[in-house]
Amino acid sequence: MIASPPADRRSVLKAMLLGGGSGLLPGGLAQAAMAQPAFAPAPIGWIDGAAPPRDLGQTFGVPWPRGMVKRGEALTVRAEGGGAVPSQHWTLATWPDGSVKWSGHALAAGADAAGYTVARGRPTRPSNRVRVSETTDTIVIRSGDIAWTVAKSGGALIREARRGDRVVMGPVELVASTVADPDGGASTPFAGHVTRAVVEQDGPARAVVRIEGVHRGGGRDWLPFTLRLYAHAGGDHLRIVHSFVFDGDPARDFISGLGVRASVPMRAALHDRHVRLATDGGLFAEAVRPLTGLRRDPGRAFREAQVAGRAVPPLAEMGRQVREGLDRIPAWGDFALQQLSANGFTLRKRTGAGHGWIDAGEGRRAAGLGYVGGPDGGAALGLRYFWQRHPTQIDIRDADGDAATLTAWLWSPDAPAMDLRPYHGTMGMEGYDAQNQGLDVTYEDYEPGWDNAHGIARTSELTLWALDATPDADTLLAMAAANAEPPRLMAAPAHIHSADVFGDWDLPDRSTPKRAAIEDQLANLIDFYADEVDRRSWYGFWNHGDVMHSYDGDRHQWRYDIGGFAWANSELSPDLWLWYSALRTRDPRTFRLAEAMTRHTGEVDVHHIGRFAGLGTRHGVQHWSDSSKQPRVSTAAYRRIFYYLTADERVGDLMRQLLTSDATLQHVEIGRKVPGAKRVPLPEGVVEMSFGTVWCSLAAAWLTEWERTGDARWRDRLVAGMDSIGRMESGWMAGGAPFDLKSGRFIDPGPKIAFSHLNSVFGAVEVNAELLQLLNVPRYRAAWLDYCRWYNAPVAEFEAKFGKRNGSTNLREGHSRLTAYAAHETNDAALAARAAREFYSGDAGLGVADGDPRHPVTTQPLAAPVIEWPGVSTNGASQWGLAAIQNLALIPAALDAASPEPRRRRRR
Known part of the structure; x- marks a missing residue:
């Protein structure tokens, strides 16, 4: 809790600001000349360990040590055991000296080598390169014989797709509908309306077009969307990344359908029109007018051709009775694949x-892929996370007419309408006292009107194919698999580590028994959570990607319905734990668990527009239900690793949107409910800000933007905050201080020491490791090292130096990594030994188990099989995982030498 300021604090603060105390300092930026390291090619491999059966095109990022690659230097991609492959590259981020820190790379579709290497040299251009051209109102993407005509405005995203001179796909549109009541009522249709389209990349290996717009209907424009189309050379498809923001009123806007629809010309005879739907490892394959199973046999050649998706022989060769009775065979025009639950x-x-x-x-x-067409062409459309993001649907309509429609429903129109209303009423909690009482009982920080879903978002991924004929079954199944679980290339962990990015971590190390035990538990925890996602069905359109916060051992159930104990919403950094684990191992299960979490927490848990814009929501029963709106959830620290590993443009957008989110704190006061706090008005443009949960969360976005653009404004803003903290009497141990939004500087609150157990567990440790690597601000480094040394210090030692400690001592196990950082940076063996003891103590954490603690529950009848990890919580798992990874990197010898101390009472 922040100490109360003196009564005349407002005037004192104003005088400090007007007197120039907020001026930015040079900060002593690290500009020392460094010898350029010898170039070392970067090995790239598949996260699944082997080349996929079908690849739709690859995009990945590669880090480079400082000074190794000059900006603008040509890089090429070579196949393992072969020569250069078609590719393109660009700069994702630079070091302070201007050298390339991260390069982005794109490969043509059909990558099938066992591995690749990124090396110096001019990239090879694909023979069938992607080309982009523009007119006043269209953008045309050409790859091989396919031309996609993209609209810059109007009701169609894509006006048509041609193969040669033949149109194989008509307009591609966004569709939606709402109902007046979630239990039924009048329906209002909406259609996507494009307001802007721009080319972001124009080949040769990959082209990217960004489209923006709204959904229009019923006399209103709403549901703004951003959509990207990705074309890879050698591909007959577009990857679609579709994002929308819910900007409606949860009390009256009940979305009853949300989808992407393609029109497909149908020219073939009804018996030569084919429908294909990818199911659970199989394929539903039928014709609009079936020729199999009839009472009379049309002939083997006809039956085999129709089943295979080929044109049947001339009708003159068909059995007479069937040929004369063709019009008596029903034609099936409509098909629906509905996934209304995960199972x-x-x-x-x-x-x-x-x-x-x-x-x-x-x-x-x-698997969630549909195809409709014939021997002369057709279209396929697949939706990733089809069953995980239920309720979904693939619809084919009017396949017996001149044009069929193929729709991938992100929200099925046959499911109950989307209901985003708060899950409970006010319950007498109009005032802060009652709200704090509710927080004390259910851990939910409720406030009327703040449990509002307005401004949340969701991103979906689809693949759209323009095909010249009906593919065979094996091809369609491979297409469905590549869409449902896209193959992924990633730089080798050893190369990433050698580039010295993302702070303090190292490769897995099982060289001693204690290190092996820690590594085993890291792996077991990942498996446990990945299995829990499936055992507990943590699925659904808004839920998929998140995990639960705390466990109820009495019910043998996660506390899904108990206030702040329900969905984790990034609490205590599970995102970072998973990503650092993926960095170390390139394990596919870990990567995909982290990827799904990043897609969720950056979208659903964050308000993108409205009064909470740029802030995320604390953990709760609904992802938006808690009234604590903070940067600690929206922080770019949770998105950076995914962005740099994959060069994902949507996540890049999300981080950029956070650059000015500190302005929202002018009307969203985080500490407004703190019991007993005296709230003194601050000068205009000044807000109270904690160093860890707020400033470091914001600093992650400024750091990323500086790296991505080289814009010195964001470097200077970082230095301003760092320098002002370093000049404070208590430095980081003050916990927080008033922050001037214009200058980016803190105002010294005086001799105040206030510890919060939350201040460093939302990415502050990781962000500071990177800031101190990049920026030479000695006072800030000293202030951070003091905080790291003293947070977990024995009370007697602390009070002998500072007097009575003010603030929390919780999460001792997780904070062992702060002690380890101080020990490593100061080469203090005694401090390293203390860090190891803190880690092994398990105090307010998970502890290192003796073996694998998972066990089945057999003591009572349960609705489904249950596996439990005693004492588990996502807070504990996340902080234990991060502490384990960072301690292994910083103090491995001390971990080997430590003797576990008696375990203290666990605090939650």
């Missing part, structure tokens, strides 16, 4: 509107 899909079809549906099959988890 069940259904297939239905009908002859057309006004006629009844019949059941055509069912199963558990569909």
Whole structure:
């Protein structure tokens, strides 16, 4: 808790600001000449360990040691055991000396080598390069014989796709609908309306077009969207990354359908029109007018051709009775693959509107790809996370007409409408006292009107193919698999580590028994959480990617319905734990668990527009239900690693949106409910700000923007904050201080020491490791090292030096990594030994288990099989995981030598 300021503090602060106390200092930026390191090519490999059966095009990032690669230097990609492959590259980030820190690379579709290497040299251009051209109102993307015409405005995203002179796909549009009541009522349709389209990359290996717009209908424009189209040379498809923001009123805007729809010309005879739907490892493959299973046999050649998706022989060769009775065979125009839960899909079809549906099959988890067309061409559309993001649907309609529609529903129109209303009422908690009482009981920080979903977002990924004929079954299944779980190339962990990026971490080390035990537990924890996602069905459109916060051992259930104990919403940095684990191992399960979390926490847990813009929501029963809106959840620290490993433009957008989010704190006061705090008005443009949960969270965005653009404004803003903290009487141990938004400087609160157990556990440790590597601000370094040394210090030692300690001593296990950092930086063996003892203590953490602690629950009947990890919480797992990784990197010998001390009472 921040100490109360004196009564005349407002005037004192104003005088300090007007007197120039906020002026930026040079900060002693590190400009020392460094010898350029010898160039070492970067090995690149598949996270799954082997080349995929089908690749749709690759994009990945590669880090480089400072000074190794000059900006603008040509880089090429070589296949393992072969020569250069078609590629393109660009700069993602630079070091302070201007050399390349991260380069982005794109490969043409069809990558099939066991591995690759990025080396110096001019990149090879693909023979069928992607080309982009523009007119006044369109953008045309050409790859091989395919031309995609993208609209710059209007109702279609893509006006048409041609193969040669033949149109194989008509307009591609966004569709949506709402109902007046979640239980039914009148429906209002909406259609996407493009307001802007720009080319972000124009080849040769990859082209990227960004489209922006809104959904229009019922006399309003709403649901703003950003959509990117990605084309890779050698591909017959576009990757689609679709993002929208919910800007409606949860009390009246109930989305009943949200999808992407393509029109497909149908020219072939009805018996030569093919429908394909990817199910759970199989393929639903039928014709609009079937020729198999009839009472009369059309002939083997006809049956085999139709099943294979080829044109049937001339009708003159067909059996007479079937040929004369073709018009008597029903034509099935409509098909629906519905995944309304994570564990069940259904297939239905009908002859057309006004006629009844019949059941055509069912199963558990569909891959989520549909195709409609014929021997002369067609279209396929796949939705990633099809069953994980239920309720979803693939619809094919009017396949018996002149043009079929193929729709991937992100929210199925046959499911109950989307209901984003708060899950409970006020319950007498109009005032802060009652709200704090509720927080004390359920851990939920409730406030009327703040549990509002306005401004949350969701990103979905799809693949759209323009095909010249109906693919065979194996090809379609490979397409579905590549869309559902995209193959991924990643730089080798050893190369990433050698580049000295992302602070303090090292490669897995099982060279001693104690290190092996820690490594085993790191692996076991990842497996436990990945398995829990499936065991507990942590799925659904808004939920997928997050994990639960705390466990209820009495119910053998995570506390999904208990206030702040429910969804984790990045609490205590599970995102970072997973990403640092992925950095070390390149393990596919870890990578994809972290990827899904990044897609969730950066979108759903953050308000992108409105009064909370740029802030995230503390953990809760709904991802937006808690009234604590803070930068500690929205922080770019949780997105940076994914962005640099994958060069993902959407995550780049999200981080850039946070650059000025500190301005939101002028009307969202984080500490407004702190019991007993005396709230004194501050000068205009000055806000109270903690150093860790707020400033470091914001600093992550400024750091990333400085790296990405080289814009010195963001470097200077970092230096201003660092220098002003370093000049304070208590430095980092003050915990927080008034912050001048214009200058980026803190104002010294005087001789105040206030520790919070949360201040360094939302990315502050990781952000500071990078800041101190890049910026030479000696006072700040000293202030941070003091904080690291003294947070976990024995009380007697602390009070002998500073007097009575003010603030928390919680999370001792997790804070062992601060002690380890101070020990490493100062070469203090005694401090390293203390850090190891703190880590092994398990105090307010998870502890190092003797073996694998997971066990099945067999003591009572349960709805489903349960595996438990005694004492687990996501807070504990995340901080234990980060402490383990960083301690292994900083004090491995001390970990080997330490004797575990008696375990203290665990604090939650």
